Amino acid sequence: MEIALRPYQQQVLDDVGYEFQQGKTRICATLPCGAGKTILSGWMARGTALAGRRVIFMVHRQELIEQASRTFQDMGIRHGVIATNAPKDYDLPVQVASVQTLVRRLEDIEPPDFIICDECHHIVANTYRRIIDHYPDLRVLGVTATPERIGGKGLGDVFQSLVIGPTVKELTSWGNLTPYAYYAPPSKFQADEVHVKFGEFVKSDLIKQVDDADVIGDIVQNYRRLADGKRAICYCVNRAHSEHVAKLFNAAGISAMHIDGETNKAVRMQAIEDFRRGKVQILSNAELLGEGFDVPAMEAVILARPTASLTLYIQQAMRPMRPDPENANKTAIVIDHVGNVFRHGMPDDDREWSLETKKKKPQARTKGVKTCPQCFTAMYSNTRACPVCGFEFAPAERQEMPEEKDGALLKVEDVQRKLKRQEVGRARTIQELEEIAIQRGYSMRWVTKMAAIKHIRRTG
Numbered sequence: 001m002e003i004a005l006r007p008y009q010q011q012v013l014d015d016v017g018y019e020f021q022q023g024k025t026r027i028c029a030t031l032p033c034g035a036g037k038t039i040l041s042g043w044m045a046r047g048t049a050l051a052g053r054r055v056i057f058m059v060h061r062q063e064l065i066e067q068a069s070r071t072f073q074d075m076g077i078r079h080g081v082i083a084t085n086a087p088k089d090y091d092l093p094v095q096v097a098s099v100q101t102l103v104r105r106l107e108d109i110e111p112p113d114f115i116i117c118d119e120c121h122h123i124v125a126n127t128y129r130r131i132i133d134h135y136p137d138l139r140v141l142g143v144t145a146t147p148e149r150i151g152g153k154g155l156g157d158v159f160q161s162l163v164i165g166p167t168v169k170e171l172t173s174w175g176n177l178t179p180y181a182y183y184a185p186p187s188k189f190q191a192d193e194v195h196v197k198f199g200e201f202v203k204s205d206l207i208k209q210v211d212d213a214d215v216i217g218d219i220v221q222n223y224r225r226l227a228d229g230k231r232a233i234c235y236c237v238n239r240a241h242s243e244h245v246a247k248l249f250n251a252a253g254i255s256a257m258h259i260d261g262e263t264n265k266a267v268r269m270q271a272i273e274d275f276r277r278g279k280v281q282i283l284s285n286a287e288l289l290g291e292g293f294d295v296p297a298m299e300a301v302i303l304a305r306p307t308a309s310l311t312l313y314i315q316q317a318m319r320p321m322r323p324d325p326e327n328a329n330k331t332a333i334v335i336d337h338v339g340n341v342f343r344h345g346m347p348d349d350d351r352e353w354s355l356e357t358k359k360k361k362p363q364a365r366t367k368g369v370k371t372c373p374q375c376f377t378a379m380y381s382n383t384r385a386c387p388v389c390g391f392e393f394a395p396a397e398r399q400e401m402p403e404e405k406d407g408a409l410l411k412v413e414d415v416q417r418k419l420k421r422q423e424v425g426r427a428r429t430i431q432e433l434e435e436i437a438i439q440r441g442y443s444m445r446w447v448t449k450m451a452a453i454k455h456i457r458r459t460g
């Protein structure tokens with residue numbers, strides 16, 4: 001099957017090529033969930049192999065190997081697989097590798113010229129560093145939807161420049177992602193009672209709050225109200241929590257299943273297949289069905305796991321937004337029971353990515369989101385009337401910020417964001433744009449693009 005690149009994928013490919021030409025060796029490209037990172041990677045891998053060089057596409061979980069390998073196969077790319085229990089076709093110039101296996105077999109494998117690292121926000125971890133530092137003249141391309149580590153630490157230690165792909169809004173307007181409705185029913189979750197460690201909430205603190213029959217009862221009730229009959233994935237804090245959720249759904253006559261990494265593989269595959277066919281309505285899990293898990297039939301997502309990580313939030317909230325060839329009018333539904341939207345903003349917010357480390361607390365990130373008291377739709381704080389049910393907010397409520405302890409911080413951050421945007425807006429010369437690019441780790445191609453948009457010409 002011939003898979004053509006979409007125009008924005010071609011653009012990213014060109015931009016990455018340009019950066020390598022300029023002598024950079026470690027590039028990070030950011031593309032939203034659903035932008036087709038694997039296809040783009042396959043395309044580059046094939047190009048590399050055709051040029052007589054060796055390339056490894058590296059993924060971080062065993063489950064994702066099969067998916068990547070299938071995509072490469074669909075694209076007609078002959079490749080080997082480096083994973084436990086996979087036959088060793090190490091002579092082929094294209095390899096798809098699990099990070100955990102690759103790191104143990106570095107000596108068995110002919111050195112690659114190029115490594116493409118999937119979900120490269122993990123790249124600062126030791127395993128990854130050992131791999132990329134093992135080869136001297138290696139080019140590395142990392143792809144990710146969220147170029148920052150959990151905890152907001154930048155990827156600037158590893159990458160030299162950042163290539164910015166399309167935004168979520170653009171992908172939606174082109175039909176590459178579906179529109180969505182975001183509901184945030186009143187949440188009993190109290191973020192200020194939970195400790196944060198390494199940029200994420202401490203699980204034992206979380207479980208005390210969310211694994212409560214009352215809270216789970218709300219989940220079932222709101223599913224009925226907001227997404228009745230739709231195939232939904234529910235993200236929970238841990239296995240016990242997820243099992244409880246599945247149990248309550250079943251008790252309410254809605255067929256649900258819990259699966260995790262330890263579920264027997266055949267059972268797991270069957271569960272996913274039943275979900276695809278609609279025999280199972282709800283698949284409940286802790287972490288299994290996150291990053292990279294692709295089921296276009298998924299129509300809704302239930303967020304029952306509070307997270308302080310923007311990466312995790314985006315990975316989970318955007319999971320149902322893949323277009324479904326069998327359902328052209330699909331609108332994805334997000335039911336957020338834990339207030340993640342108040343910490344991280346809407347899934348399609350335009351975000352100013354940078355390779356720098358962010359100097360702020362992970363909770364303090366919201367862009368001013370409020371919920372309609374009538375239908376629970378989440379929207380920006382300055383909205384006058386609910387776009388879904390028409391509820392009119394009183395004037396005082398229009399600018400209201402969510403009631404969080406660090407409200408003052410939130411406002412400061414909004415100002416900083418605005419200033420950052422203004423900085424680009426104010427730039428009048430190529431040099432000023434270049435300074436912004438260097439400061440934020442953007443590629444020089446970004447400068448060219450921005451200069452074209454702003455009609456700035458190079459002088460002297």
Ligand SMILES: [Zn+2]
Binds near residue numbers: 374387391
């Ligand atoms: Zn409403």
